[in-house]
Amino acid sequence: MQKYFRCILLLILFSACKGGKELSKISQKQIVMLRPNPLEMHGGQVRGQLQIKLPAEMQKKMLSYEAQVIFNAQNFTGEILQVSLEKNILQKDTSFAFWYSPQIEYGEILLKAKIRQKKGKTYETPYFTIGRGIITTASLFQHSPEPPLHFYPFETENLLQQGISIFFDANSSHLSEIEKRKLQSVQEPVRVIGFFSPEGKENQNFKLAQKRAEAVKAFLSARKVPVYIQLLSFEEWKKCLQSLLDENLQKQIEPLASIQPIVEVLEKNENQSIYAPMRVVKIVPEKEEKIAPNDTLSWLNKWQNQAEQSPNALVHHQIGTWYAQMFFKNKSQEYFQKAGNHLQTAINLGAKGETYYNYALLLRKQNKIQKSDSLLKIASQKNFTDTTLVQWLNEWQGLQKVKEAISVKDSRYQEALRFFQKSGKNPQSIFNQGLIYLLTYQYDKASQLFEQIQDFSLALYARAIVGMRKGNEQECLEWLAKSFQKDKKLKNKAQKDMEFWQVRENAIMK
Structure with a gap:
């Protein structure tokens, strides 16, 4: 059994x-x-x-x-x-x-x-x-360094840089609808200076000039724009006179040796239209030359005082940006909160793109990347005065498209290329354009771009990839050797890179 x-x-x-x-x-x-x-x-x-x-x-x-x-x-x-x-x-x-x-x-x-x-x-x-x-060649896309926090200068590239002229009728301080429309573009803190034409008594003219300045201030203050009235003496008025005369008026009274003859000619001239350029309030940027650029506390105090008088988007942008700069230095959560609150208030009041960028940069320092990216996405649709930020945001948008691409045939690579082409001539931007051409098999275009930035070690590395993909092992190894000379760390990367599988045993890779 x-x-x-x-x-x-x-x-x-x-x-x-x-x-x-x-x-x-x-x-x-x-x-x-x-x-x-x-x-x-x-x-x-x-x-x-x-x-x-x-x-x-x-x-x-x-x-x-x-x-x-x-x-x-x-x-x-x-x-x-x-x-x-x-x-x-x-x-x-x-x-x-x-x-x-x-x-x-x-x-x-x-x-x-x-x-x-x-x-x-x-x-x-x-x-x-x-x-x-x-x-993993698609992981080689490069980020340019983030631009620093943006502070608005007082002399910005707009009408305020040359000054805006608001004209009045003779013996009047009434602000017409036409002149009010000119004031719609004023958002930054300004000084207003009232002027007058020489007819009439001097003391009455000075009072009229002040009334004109106050009419402009009342209109701008209602729109939350900080305004400071500057009164001129008669001597100061004479010194400013020539800058108020337009080119045609100057031709009528040339040649002129000094300011005093101009006044005499105007007083004797029977053509009253010649006085029109003088019945004006000039609007010029408020200067801040007395505070040293790195005097953070003085700047902060100045802007906080302005916020009490006329809070607007620009004022809160500046305060928030100063607090952000202080947070970057000592990582105080109090400064982070204050910076965020002021920048958010500026956004609520209709801030420009620079405010969104500063807030996004602040959040990035706290690793709040998702919210930061949301702000950058909005910022890319806003108006900017800083072209450096515009270029950086174009690069950022290109990198977002690259992250969304799922294959070499994905149209988002072409969208990214258009953004990179608008992001300046820095090495990162040129490299990113070349990398898209490499990934999409346009090797000649890729090589032409990489050739422009041969001091950029990754461009040499990428040219080695082009050589390998085209079946030219000798060309590949030559570019690899050059890239290793620029950056020794690239050798370790190449040893693990599947692009170079066939030449892994070559002496250059050892």
């Missing part, structure tokens, strides 16, 4: 081994195709397709087929996907996507299958390689 049971056990084991060997041979005939191969990262993700074809013999043996696909690197192992095929289904195409860190470029794509047989037994294949590594 004991011999009988021993024979049955041996027969079972023999059958199991025979079944396992059979399935092992059959499973070796399965076809697994990974596309693209090697896989390529775009926008922080890796996307691809897996096709599995099982041999016809498998249909007779299996009840189900399950495959597990993993990415296996030196210090990382992660599952990519699982694929299941039920009985009578011998082929399956599956798309997949997973987030990926470019720090682990070197590794293998492995597949292991589990086959459940009709007799209830299960056979597992060992892991076998279906792809090597992941190309």
